Amino acid sequence: MARIKPQALLIQSKKKKGPTRINVTTILFCNLIVLLILLSLIATYRHWFQSRSREQTGIGLSKFEHVDEIVDSKKYDLPGYAVLNTSKGYITIELFKDGSPETVDKFLDLCQKGHFKGMPFHHVIKNYVILGGHSQGLGGIEDWTSKGKLRGRLTTRSSGIPKHEAFMLGTTKVKEDSKAFQLFITTAPIPDLNDKLFVFGRVIKGEDVVQEIEEVDTDEHYQPKSPVLIIDVMLQQEI
Incomplete structure (x- = not known):
């Protein structure tokens, strides 16, 4: 057998192991x-x-x-109606939730806290308003009574003057930090009182009860001689 030279072996090895392109x-x-x-x-x-x-x-x-x-x-x-249970009967109020939301919210909050239980109608001015509240912080009540006296001497022929309709529920304008919350119910169309009052509801049932309260005997200061009270207030969604 012929021997392969080392140089030939090296060439063959390179041919076998070389990288594929x-x-x-x-x-x-x-x-x-x-x-x-x-x-x-x-x-x-x-x-x-x-x-x-x-x-x-x-x-x-x-x-x-x-x-x-x-x-x-x-x-x-929020309740849309309030029923005042008075010593003369029931008065149903429709609340103006959209027109007077802040006042209605405060009223509802006070109702839930029992603020109006036992509250008296402390002044009754015939053909004008009945006013409810506690004796504290009444302030300016002389102005109300003077308006009532003046109204008794005047006619209401001037239709051009803005008026609050009869049987509207409202409260007097007081300072924000005041705890007083007076209630009034008009008993006749009256001259505009927007500078002094917030109207936030109207009587839809019980007008006869409002009129009965209006007819009670009062003294010279328009205070009822016999107490007329709000016994309680019931809140309702519907009537």
């Missing part, structure tokens, strides 16, 4: 695949990020919508 087409194809994978990952991340943002925005909006629903529900859940 990769053509340009294969390189471009591999790079294209890598690029497509990267683009796919970027698109997937963007889609995920946008979806998450929309979900968070939707949650935020739903929270605000829920708050609005709560506010609206609270508004409409």
Whole structure:
């Protein structure tokens, strides 16, 4: 057997173990695949990020919508009527929740606290108003009685003057920090009193009771000789 020279063996070894050449087409194809994978990952991340943002925005909006629903529900859940149980009978009042919301809220709060239980009608001015409240903080009652006396001497022919209608419920305008809350019910159309009064309801049932209170005997200061009281106030959603 012929011996192979070392130099020939080295040449054969290089031929067997030498690296295989990769053509340009294969390189471009591999790079294209890598690029497509990267683009796919970027698109997937963007889609995920946008979806998450929309979900968070939707949650935020739903929270605000829920708050609005709560506010609206609270508004409409407030009692719309108050029934004054007086020593002369029942007077049903429709409350102006939309027109005088702050005054109505305060009135309802005082009702729930029992503020009006046992409250007297302390002044009764015929063809004018009946006034209810406690003796503390009446202030300016002389002005009411003077208006009543003046009204007794005047006619109401001037239709151009704004008037409060008869059987309207209101309260006197007092300082915000005052705890006084007077009630008045008009018994006739009267000259405009917007500078002194908040009107926040009207009598829809029990006008005869208002008129009966109006007819009680009073002294020279328009104070009833026999007590006329608000026994209690009942709040109702409907009547």
